Amino acid sequence: MRKHLLILWLFALTCQLAFAQDSPKPMSWKDVATWKSMPNSGFKLSPDGQWMAYVLTGIEVDGELILQKVADSASKKSFPIGNANFASFEFSENSQWIAFKEYPKFTEKQANEKAKGKPLKEKLHLIKLGTADKKTFEGVGGFSFNGEAATHLIINLPKEGNGEAKGADLLIYHLASGKSQNLGNVREHALNKAGTHLAYSVDAANSQGNGLYLLTLSNNSIQVLDSDEAGYQSINWTEKGDAFAALKLKKDKKYKQEKGTVLGVKNISNPQVTLYEPAKDSIGFDQKYTISPNRRPMWSEDLTRLFYGIHPLVLTEKETPKKELNKDSLAAAESVKIAKIMADTTIKSIADLQKAIAKLDTGKVSGKKSNDAKKPEMTIWHWQDDRLQSRQQVLESMDKNYSFWAMYDVASKKHIALQDSSMRDLSILPKEQFALGSDQQAYELDINLNGQMYRDYFIVDLKTGARTPLFEKFYQPSFASMPRPSTDGKKLLYGKDGHFYVYDLTAKTHTNISEKLPVSVVDVEDDHNVTKPLYNPLGWSSDSRYVLVRDGWDIWQIPMSAKETPINLTQNGKTQKIRYQYRFNLDPEEKGIDLTKPVYIRTYGELSKKSGIATLAPAKTGLTAGAKVLLWEDANIQGLTKAKKAAVYTFTKEKSNQPTQVFLGDATLGNAKQVTENAPDAGKFAWSSGVKLIDYVTTKGDSLQAALFLPANFVEGQKYPTVVYYYEKLSQTLHNWANPGYSGTGWNPTLYTSNGYAVLIPDIVYKMDDPGMSAVWAVLPAVDAALKTGVIDETKMGLHGHSWGGYQTSFLITQTNRFKAAAAGAPLTNMISMYDLIYWNTGSGNMSIFEASQGRFLGGPWDNWDAYERNSPIYHVKNVQTPLLMLHNDKDGAVDFTQGVEYYNALRRLKKPVIMIQYLGENHGLGKIENRKDYSVRMMEFFDHHLKGVPAPDWMTKGVPRLQLGDHLDERAF
Template sequence: MRKQILFLWLFAFSITFAIAQNQKPMSWKDVATWKSIPNGGFKLSPDGQWMAYVLTGLEADGELILQKVADTTSKKSFPIGNANFPSFEFSENSQWIAFREYPKFSEKKANEKAKGKPLKEKVHLIKLGTEDKKTFEGIGGFSFNSEASTHLLINLPKEGNGDAKGSDLLIHNLTTGKSQNLGNVREHAVNKAGTHLAYTVDAANSQGNGLYLLNLSNNSIQVLDTDEAGYQSLNWTEKGDAFAALKMKKDKKYKQDLGTIVGVKNLGNPQVTLYEAAKDSTGFDQKYTISPNRRPMWSEDLTRLFYGIHPLVLAEKETPKKEVDADSVKAAETEQLTKIMADTTIKSLSDLQKAIAKLNTGKVDDKKANDAKKPEMTIWHWNDDRLQSRQQVMENMDKNYSFWAMYDVSAKKHIALQDSSMRDLNILPHELYALGSDQQTYELDINLDGQQYRDYYIVDLKTGEKTQLFEKFYQPSFGSIPRPSTDGKKLLYGKDGHFYVYDIATKSHSNITEKLPVTFVNVEDDHNVEKPMVSPWGWSSDSQYVLLNDGWDIWQVPMNAKESPINLTQNGRASKIKYQYRFNLNPDEKGIDLTKTVYVRTYGERTKKSGIATLSPAKKGGLMAGAKSLIWEDAAIMDLDKAEKASVYTFTKEKFNEPTQVYLTDANLSNPKQLTQNAPNASKFAWSSGVKLIDYVTAKGDSLQAALFLPAGYVEGQKYPTVVYYYEKLSQTLHNWSNPSYSGTGWNPNLYTSNGYAVLIPDIVYKLDDPGMSAVWAVLPAVDAAIKTGVIDEKNMGLHGHSWGGYQTSFLITQTPRFKAAAAGAPLTNMISMYDLIYWNSGSGNMSIFEASQGRFRGGPWENWEAYERNSPIYHVKNVQTPLLLLHNDKDGAVDFTQGVEYYNALRRLKKPVIMVQYLGENHGLGKTENRKDYAVRMMEFFDHHLKGQAAPDWMSKGVPRLQLGEHLEERAF
């Protein structure tokens, strides 16, 4: 018996060893054809009986997998070509699926090389459970007609037709199999029930332009309005019983078109409301017109229409050219010539030139001053609320800005709801009130120190009357912002460390957290702001309760003073379990329905476990105290979803060395069954052998954690080269799968562990005025703790970070020689000079980021000089002993390119080993695939040389002369 057991053990071991031998480290070239499920790449049919998911790759052709959830033998695969954003949909009645097929990767490459016309795409329509498949060639977008699911609507690409904005719309009847073509359709939209299709026509020379309604059940078309105008911005009500649109008509006097609101209701016998602002000289300010930049909408009770208005701008008048009198010109020239010939003082050619010039200065210049060529320049004024660079970034948005207005249909009255003194307006549920706000008074200071203030107003949507709610309201975090109740009659907001409810009708404020035994201030937020609030979960669907998160537990706070607040989850703070967020299983919900089970994502702060728990309804309203844990694992559990019309649930599970998979289950999440085969080629490659969670205490006494990912083929007792990576707090990624890809930063932890590296990801917490030193105080103790595991080769450790992580890297190597190599992507290197530079992506100044956001400084450099200098890598550059690979791109819109240049030149001046790579035209992260590939390979080559002792390629050891760069890049491209 023992011999048999030994034989079986040896047999099993030999199989395992053989499999391991067949697994290879994943190379960067392998990433190009790696196929996996993209975000949003899995769907259940509404009845929960069918599932579909797609597998796509960067340089691989994808496929759609379709099967019945209860029958794995029913699985079918369909090619979808090379898809960046795959498109597939089930019909609402769960009888059909449609999906798009894109050109193959080889076809795209060949077409790109030949600079051919855009390749055409297909849509395939399949009747579920049958072999019935129909293909439509040369299509654009597609959709089913909502709940009815009787038709498939397919956009056909626009070809020719001049300036007309319309193109063909194909309407395929799923019952009869027949198709109908509507021509020159600019926009179309189906109501919720799927019974009616509203569409606009935009044809050549505006012939037949108009708004139309097609009854899909009997195929009858009604003409609602026609004109030589552009019809756009269709918007159905949520119920689908009415819709609104815009009619825009050109007027040569203005740069903009003049707008008309079109409202349609009573679909059986359509009632059309037209409000033409240009004809309302008494009620509508004629300096304005209806804006095309905001979709109009009906009020819920169909009594009012809401829309945007914006100022009119006069068209520039062309200056008529004056007719030249040839005889007069000739006579004047003869007179001037006579004067010159009679001038006896002219003795030389020089004298003649002076005489002619003198005559010319006496001419009357018919050319107007404003015809002179104007300079191209910008005036930066110290009183500008927004930097000129910010104004440039926001220019189009500012041009297209519009104010909310309202038209009372029965009273035939237009009411402007806001103006330039109140720039923002949010229409609250049920359209009783709107919440207005404005920060213009504080905008300059906000842009300087980052502290957010705003004035708030309540607008009565019956009268348009505006009353102030708050003046200079402080918003230290998103959690403080006022949130409307589901009935639109109350507001929840955070102030001075507490949550309040404001009753709009009674104009009363109530502090709803002052008597609770916990704080709702986010104590983990270490930015330079005062009492930032943890974001609340929100209002119940009946507006009788508010659900608040104290960072651990969830509290149910009643609006009825006779009820007491309840800690629903109870064990969060005590057990160090965070009840993070609620899974929204109904995309149409309005508030949190407390009559139904609430599903919550749970996370173990110290264990890194995750799972899903439930909160159950109470008999007397609200929820019962006590959460029930349904899943709790050493894995990343996420993305709970539900079939729209059945009690069929799915969730995803992944580990650092196991790709994300979708699991099928029931309402109790019991007996989950794996549905997907994500990353089908994963078994060919070697992955991390596992993870370790490291506890450590920083130099300042903070208890933190780090994630240590073991290399593939890890053998206990053997030490491995290690790359340390960080960005504030990331230990929560302990169980997260990093899908192999070419990232914009060159980093992918799975590629490094697959190639024999250990990866350590420590947490960093920050002290004000010491963002750089905080990294030293946190990272070095984390490394010391990780070394004690015996995994890390302390003589072969590297550092890597990008952006803020790049700053940590560039600073750490000035404070310690412990690391053998470092790669810093787009790092801040001089906190003093960086403070006054511009974040070009947004156009804003960096000072607000330094004082109230990631920089975590109190005041500017002149108020805190020593702290800025103490935390700037550039001022400690002479201490650097670590070879550095520096990535900085010339068009970096976040961290100015000069930061990289400054650090590179300082290191070069000191003859320190530094290489800077720059990708022309790239921003803060790499965007072009060829650049992403190149940098990923170079960074691993850099670490392979310094941490593994591999030979340095020539670009590292010698550099690449400019004249040889083209050949060098061509040789390395793949």
């Protein structure tokens, strides 16, 4: 009997162990390192839509490329691509080939990093689709097929040696014959769209053979277009591929920059070269300028004009003209010296006299120091500087390299400067009849102070270069107001005073095109301190007859003809709370919205959180408007693409507990099938059991929503520890998959739900002058509403946010004691001191952010002291009872490190439980993988202790003395 019982017990134990091994487990932070998934842009279709490829990559694991026929899953093959941060793979235009790079393996990278060896080489693999043929090229750089022709594979080979020559080998592989040819010393190359011609420049040792060349790929013939002891660069083909422009640059010892020449090449079957040399145009070209290498030259569409950049020449120090000495002043100075020496009674000998002369000889002439005198390193900050000195430092390189557009008329052989320093920006409009110029220098100081955007606009005639004012002090509350051209280049759409207008460049008339709409196009949900911001328009139709705009819900088609009336193309957006958000651009080469074809639109249910894709029918007279729903699900659906040469469509779909997958279908997207196996190890881990959508009303009466992500293995009726996370409005992420990874903030909701936490993400809307209190008014009611679900354990709630969310966290714990732990990343803690600090990443001051952007204050602290103080965590620090973990890095270029230090020291002075983590040299978010790993683990340990009762590690209870930090980090590293 005992024997049978023992056998049954062993059998049960074996089954239990087997079940435990097979059942999904919580994902640990160590598991993240070897997690493989498909990155963004990690999927591609062949142009004919018959083949697909996607990559799976990981942080500390080697990736793979999956290749298969779309209709035949049995054809699937996997190829190793090494440890790739950004995988590189391309199909040929004729859909017969695929090329992809293989990077060094993770172990090779580790060993090389440890040995501090030379850069590891990469491989390129070429496969003929449908065959087992694979050719490998060793030690490569970039690659590309030759466009539409798809007859050659062009491969960059890394430059060998450190010589002055800028050229390297270019390998041209003939796909049909399998033969290779090598072009040496190629500095730059570019293929035309058809793939028939390769333009390239040579840059060799001692400039021998330098020049601009054209290779005809069909017969392998090479033509020398220009040759000189100069550098050739910036090759730029026309869109049609029937001509190209380039620059030739020569050194001139007199100047710091090279002097440039523009080359234009057209009639490529029998090349005709236009050469414009400013140095020989002393009448038409200001010789204080030269052609700039910092702007790519280009042909006009009709090949009659060349456009290029110019910038001022700067003399070298040797050539800088020296001011002539004033002989009278010099003589007077010498007389003063002699008088001083004669009056010096301490001179007793020749040696004393020499010392006295040396002492007086300070090297000053006319009050200026000689060149060998040391100069101080300093900055002068002046109150009337348009830009802060810190901003000038950030933009210094860009300012030095700034260039102005100019034009050369080939027939008249005339150069025309199109802009100067009084008009800093210029956009050449379609068809090159006009250009839109703008400048904000007159308002830049005020823009940097209060954030309200103004700009002057001009119209430039590209036939004559004549400039005509269009707007003076034009107000731009948002990007939507900026003028944007029609596809024919004859009209401009712009926003003003809550309406959209069209300016006719030929007739010079302004027309309000939105005043007849029965709805407003003002974004009433924008709660920043700006006046009448508009919803971004979808843009112009391809024939320039219509403009498509949004009212936040529906899409309206507005005609340019007064005989037609605006049409609501979608009809049900506002009534059913469906947002027709944006258009999928399925043709990268399109010019405007082609309304003769179905227009695909991304849809989103504001209250349901559903998403999908709909089409707008072609705009025809008498056609009944209304969107046709193709997909509409409780999921996050987006990323619609189309095969270039076939009616094969793909889109992505994901849920909060289902990794992103690619689906493939026809133009109706009906019966679409999943074609990827993203996150192949997903079945090994436990994910969130689902989501709940929470409706709530804020203290101020706003109706908002929150996303509640259930923990893995959720049991109805059981309560769970919960982390509340926020950043303005995020309830729209209800169906978003958060791919496991080490983020720059330590936060990943998927890891928390996998490990038994519920995650609540509420929306926050803001009231002016109360950014902190707005969080209190929104978050606490959201928590109250979520508690009614029975999911959240009220005694085990934590808070987390980063940056602006970190500010909300640091403020919330001064207003409530409901939360048992809080983690704040890079928080703003003193709105008064933060106002006057610098956003070092851009060099700009914070005041414009506080007044017109995220801060949402009316004016500065001096005029609004109570509001700034009321919303500053530091002034309510006595109220804090919640243990706080704070991340703040010493090189934070967004929220100054002193904000973290100020809050930490105040809490520490009051003996409040606070720990601040600082990673040396890190910015606003963590960049180094070792730091990301470390903080991700620490933050979860912090919440595990306070919300789950897990024993606290020593670093939390005792801290880590400086002398023991090295050992501590060694023990934790993984």
